[in-house]
Amino acid sequence: MAATSDSLAAAAPHAEEWRPARGRTGMACLIGMECFFFGTFIVAFLFYVGKDTTGPTGKTCLSIGPVVVWSICLISSSFTVVAAVKALAKARKAAFEFWLGLTLLLGGAFIYGTVMEWRGLMLEHELFISTNLFGSTYYSLVGFHAFHVVLGLTVLGLLWTLSKFGHLGPEDTERVELVSWYWHFVDVVWIFVFTSVYLIGTGILS
Amino acid sequence: MRRGSAVRGDAGSKREVRFSLRSAGSRCGSLALAWAIPGFAAAAPPIAPDSLSEICDPSTGLPMPAIPTMFDPASPPAADIEALTWLLFGICAAIFVVVQGALVHAIIKYRARRRDEAAGDEPRQVYGSNPVELAWTVIPVVIVFVLTLASVRLIRDIERTSPPEGALKVVVIGHQWWWEYRYPDLGIVTANELVVPAERPVWLELHSADVNHSWWVPQLAGKMDCIPGHPNTLWFEADRPGVYLGQCAEYCGNQHANMLLRVEARAVDGPLGFDAWVANQQSPPVDDDSTTPGRDVFLALACQSCHDIAGVSEGAFGPNLTHLMSRATLGAGVAPLDRDSLRQWVDDPQTLKPGCNMPSLKLDTNQLDAVVDYLASLR
Amino acid sequence: MSTLTTRPAEVGAAVGGEPLATRLHRWAVTVDHKRLGIMYVLSGLVFFLVGGIEASIMRAQLARPANDLVSPEVFNQLFTMHGTTMVFLVGMPILLGMGNYLVPLMIGARDMAFPRLNAFGFWLFLFGGLLLYFSYIGAQGLYGTAVAPDVGWFAYAPLTDRTFSRGNSTDYWILGIMVSGFGSIATGLNLVVTILSMRCRGMTLMRMPLLAWMMLIVGLLVLAALGPLTAAQVMLLFDRNLGAHFFDPQEGGSAVLWQHFFWFFGHPEVYILVLPAFGFVSEIIPTFSRKVIFGYPLMVAATVAIGFISLSVWAHHMFAVGMGPALNAFFSAMTFMIAVPTGIKIFNWIGTMWGGRIRFASPMLFATGFVAMFVIGGLTGIMLAMVPFDWQVSDSYFVVGHFHYVLFGGTVFAIFGALHYWYPKAVGRMLDETVAKWSFWLLFAGFNLTFFPMHISGMLGMPRRIYTFQPDRGLELWNVLSSSGVVLQAAGVILIVWNLLRSARKGAVAGNDPWDAWTLEWATTSPPPEHNFDVAPTVGSRRPLWDLKHPEDPDGRYE
Incomplete structure (x- = not known):
């Protein structure tokens, strides 16, 4: 049979049809995969709440006050990153860099908060990953989240640098928007982590 | 066997x-x-x-x-x-x-x-048939529904x-x-x-x-x-x-x-x-004067740190030996329990069950015979 | 696109004159989905031979009771490496690799959505596989510890704990699988995006070839299943190397949680391994029966249903764990339920053959063999879903027989069918049909001889993963039968490999469409040019080539 792609092109005239954009679909898939990854750590954390045989637990060594402050920083950075994307779409370079810079600062503040919390846990409560089940589940869950925040900050920082050097314009809006999707995801995961670790793990919600 | x-x-x-x-x-x-x-x-x-x-x-x-x-x-x-x-x-x-x-x-x-x-x-192209496909969806559903009921019922009966x-x-x-x-x-x-x-x-x-x-x-x-x-x-x-x-x-x-x-x-x-x-x-383990030398070897060496014999030793890592000879097999079934296999086991368990957690204690012949005599008396 | 009109024949001539290093370099740096697909399949086949040799040594050891061909340590490494290899280094890469090769061609795309990510995924898989096997050289941590992983392919805690698994072999298992898992995630994501975003004009979702549908669901299952596996492996790595206690019962950790995590990955994984096989068969059977697939919409619905249900059947691997009657009943019911969409597929394949004009060329032989064998695997699966029966035969050779009917009689037969079907497309030459038929019958006979008796030895009381069996329990005959089948299977596999190698040079030239088939990949040259199609195709039905060949009676009006 001598079927060729030329004759196929002629076979049925069709207008261009809608397809979901590659980048968006890809980022959605990545986020979906990450949900299952974090879900597993959250399940492990919740499964082991209250099953420790020794040592400090969430009830005895976590204080919720500072975490609320740092969480507000992280959650608000979701709004600032939206503002940044909108500014980029309208080609307002200065506004874009301002909002992106603010996002970086808020995300950085959150990481600072995590570092200080870990410092306190290690120095004052002598809680390490090997201490007990709480240590194992807490450090891996919060640590993996912080790792994702750092990844996000790295990419956002890269965008900020690119923009400073004039390599980012409104034509890149979709790419920047995809990074903002990732950033939203990191924030949403934090809501679940916060609920598990600081509300359920400390006994505030039981 | x-x-x-x-x-x-x-x-x-x-x-x-x-x-x-x-x-x-x-x-x-x-x-x-x-x-x-x-x-x-x-x-x-x-x-x-x-x-x-x-x-x-x-x-x-x-x-x-x-x-x-x-x-x-x-x-x-x-x-x-x-x-x-x-x-x-x-x-x-x-x-x-x-x-x-x-x-x-x-x-x-x-x-x-x-x-x-x-x-x-080409043969006639048949794209599908709703009644036929419905049939081979519904019939399996009925079969697995019945099987599920049977499964649940028997789980309840047995577990x-x-x-x-x-x-x-x-x-x-x-x-x-x-x-x-x-x-x-x-x-x-x-x-x-x-x-x-x-x-x-x-x-x-x-x-x-x-x-x-x-x-x-x-x-x-x-x-x-x-x-x-x-x-x-x-x-x-x-x-x-x-x-x-x-x-x-x-x-x-x-x-x-x-x-x-x-x-x-x-x-x-x-x-x-x-x-x-x-x-x-x-009943307490057999305490026979003729096997005292074997018991002494048992107590002097590492045997007693793993094996429990009521009133004699309190090891917890290995099988209890209080009435060893009331059993029919040795080493969780690797050999029938008789004097020969017992002697081989005590000499070097790895020959009967390679990789098991009991080491060979490298007993000399006299110690070996004495321990085996002692163990063989634990009816 | 018009600038890229070089014909593959000319490319071949140009390449032929280049030095070997240049040609190898071209393969190493390629981001072309077809070359990556071929590399996936080739590396998967190499690992298949390795895993097959491991299995043959095990069957030789079990040919008679109290055999001492290999030591217990070696045997335990063999079954661990065999299982791990066959699942992660043979099944996944060959199936994802064939998806890689075929999906863009079938949906009329120029390449995968993310070609560089695609290459990254392949090299991660290969590196992970080599890392796993490097354990034979590098894992010797302490004197007397295992040199290769010996904890079984599902690595139940706490046998994987430092206390019971000294040395580094289990770390190699974790890292090798994790790295190749990242590769699978990349490829799974790429498949999903390609299928959703890269379809040519006219290729609506409901006009896609069934293989593309299956690959879409497989991609989604990879994304859902590999995350939890990676997370669980990270936890295990922390346990072993940072002193964490996730799966450490001494500190309150749970050995059962590992099983839940592993099987939450492990059962979707079974469907990741078998759905592409369904896809191959759904392409091969219509072509060789000369009929359109029977009940396309129901096939799609069944595939989607399998995708969903497969996420909630995992604990049927754990009926003997003591989950309690309620959970046992739930997972039993879900497992029975997944038999329905699976059954629908089998009926629809037979419905496609019904009234057809079946040509038993080698791809069709393998596809028919697949259906016959998979029915047996499916029925024993239904038996295993019956919890009280499972209490008897779980972890016995019955289960070994069952999943080999699913994954060997099922997946591997479908893979061989697909290799015979699409080899002319990828290589441009036909396989030797006589050799192919011999290899099918040898493999078919050997397979049944090896794996059917396993059901019986299992029901007679033989647990899996034992390096030797008791002489007084009626197991001798069944084991010697199982072992003797290996010879036939080995002969079949050797013939297939020989055929694949020889026909690449000496096979008859295939032409674009040797099987007179109907999907888009047959519209382009064999092998296809780097850009796949000279002109981006447009389709008006599920069988664009049928429409071309029968302009008087196009398909679209019946769909």
Whole structure:
């Protein structure tokens, strides 16, 4: 049979049809995969709440006050990153860099908060990953989240640098928007982590 | 293993009445098997229960089937599962025949012939058929619904959450690669061979001291895992005296293959009965002056740090040896327990069970003979 | 696109004159989905031979009771490496690799959505596989510890704990699988995006070839299943190397949680391994029956249903763990339920053959063999879903027989069918049909001889993963039968490999469309040019080539 792609092109005239954009679909898939990854750590954390045989637990060594402050920083950075994307779409370079810079600062503040919390846990409560089940589940869950925040900050920082050097314009809006999707995801995961670790793990919600 | 003279079981007819489902299903199942493997069917050793011969266990004189399988059940859970198995065989054989029959029919009837090829045109294109597709969606739904009901019902019947009335309680602890049995109500600790009374329910509490194991004696019940930190329970009730064999069914490391199970269901009375066994196990270990040298070696060397002998040593890592010689096998079933194998074992266990956790203590001949004399006296 | 009109024949001539290093370099740096697909399949086949040799040694050891061909340590490493290899280094890469090769061609795309990510995924897989096997050289941590992983392919805690698994072999298992898992995630994501975003004009979702549908669901399942596996492996890595206690019962950790995590991955994984096989068969059977697939919409619905249900059947691997009657009943019911869509597929394949004009060329032989074998695997699967029966045969050779009917009689037969079907497309030459038929019959006979008796030895009481079996329990005959089948299977596999190698040079030239098929990949040259199609195709039905060949009676009006 001598079927060729030329004759196929002629076979049925069709207008261009809608397809979901590659980048968006890809980022959605990545986020979906990450949900299952974090879900597993959250399940492990919740499964082991209250099953420790020794040592400090969430009830005895976590204080919720500072975490609320740092969480507000992280959650608000979701709004600032939206503002940044909108500014980029309208080609307002200065506004874009301002909002992106603010996002970086808020995300950085959150990481600072995590570092200080870990410092306190290690120095004052002598809680390490090997201490007990709480240590194992807490450090891996919060640590993996912080790792994702750092990844996000790295990419956002890269965008900020690119923009400073004039390599980012409104034509890149979709790419920047995809990074903002990732950033939203990191924030949403934090809501679940916060609920598990600081509300359920400390006994505030039981 | 040596075999005693063949003794034919006479309980067969009684059991047949009790599980009437089986005899009907049995024919179906055998048919299916014969259909599926026509070539093997003639040569196959019989696995249908009626033709199983029984032999006699050399150490206890208890009857013991030639092949200890789930098809020769000796306890209510195993019997229920066996009946279910034949039912499943029947249903699956029917589905098998229908589906493979349709496939074979299509292969033969719709194979392209030479004149078709010559004709060159394509057969009629059938894109689907709602009624037909509905049928082969709904019929399987009905079948699996029925199977689900049967499954749920039998789970409820077999999986008990509390001990049956009057049950003998035994704690089973899986170790790499042997079994520990504790009878909390009788104050008995023994290893590798579970001795129970026939015709009385037994309630097992399953634990593990190290990794996952699984307690599986097919004639008595389905398997249940022994998982550290996750105690499980299992029950059975041997309906006739006998020796029932099985083995660990969850991979547990190097010697998983040699972690055998042996359950002796004994009549209550008589010199070899359960009560006599209990009395012997509860008595203090033999203390015979002639074996003192062996006991001294046992206590002077590392033996005592692993093995418990009531009133002599308190080791906890290895099997309890208080009444070692009341058992029929050695090393969780790797060898029959007699003086020769015991001597070989004490000299270097790795020759009988390579990889087991007991090291060779490199005893000289005198020490070896003395220890073996001592151990052999622990009846 | 018009600038890229070089014909593959000319490319071949140009390449032929280049030095070997240049040609190898071209393969090493490629981001072309077809070259990556071929590399996936080739590396998968190499690992298949390795895994097959491991299996043959095990069957030799089990040919008679109390055999001492290999030590217990070696045997335990063999079954661990065999299982791990066959699942992660053979099944996944070959299936994802064939998806890689075929999906863009079938949906009329120029390449995968993310070609560089695609290459990254392949090299991660290969590196992970080599890392796993490097354990044979590098894992010797302490004297007397295992040199290769020996904890079984599902690595139940706490046998994987430092206490019971000294040395580094288990770390190699974790890292090798994790790295190749990242590769699978990349490829899974790429497949999903390609299928959703890269379809040519006219290729609506409901006009896609069924293989593309299956690959879409497979991609989604990879994304859902590999995350939890990676997370669980990270936890295990922390346990072993940072002193964490996730699966450490001494400190309150749960050995059962590992099983839940592993099987939450492990059961979707079974469908990841079998759905592409369904896809291959759904392409091969219509072509060789000369009929359109029967009940396309129901096939799609069944595939989607399998995707969803497969996420909630995992604990049927754990009926003997003591989950309690309620959970046992739930997972039993879900497992029965997944039999329905699976059954629908089998009926629809037979429905496609019904009334057809079936040519039993080698791809069709393998596809028919697949259906017959998979029915047996499916039926024993239904039996295993019956919890009380499972209590008897779980972790016995019955289960070994069952999943080999699913994954060997099923997946591997479908893979061989697909190799015979699409080899002319990828290589441009036909396989030798006589050799192909011999290899099918040898493999078919050997397969049944090896794996059918396993059901019986399992029901007679033989647990899996034992390096030797007791002589007094009626197991001798069944084991010697199982072992003897290996010879036939080995002969079949050797013939296939020989055929694949020889026909690449000596096979008859295939032409664009040797099987007179109907999907888009047959519209382009064999092998296709780097850009796949000279002109981006437009389709008006599920069988664009049928429409071309039968302009008087196009398909679209019946769909």
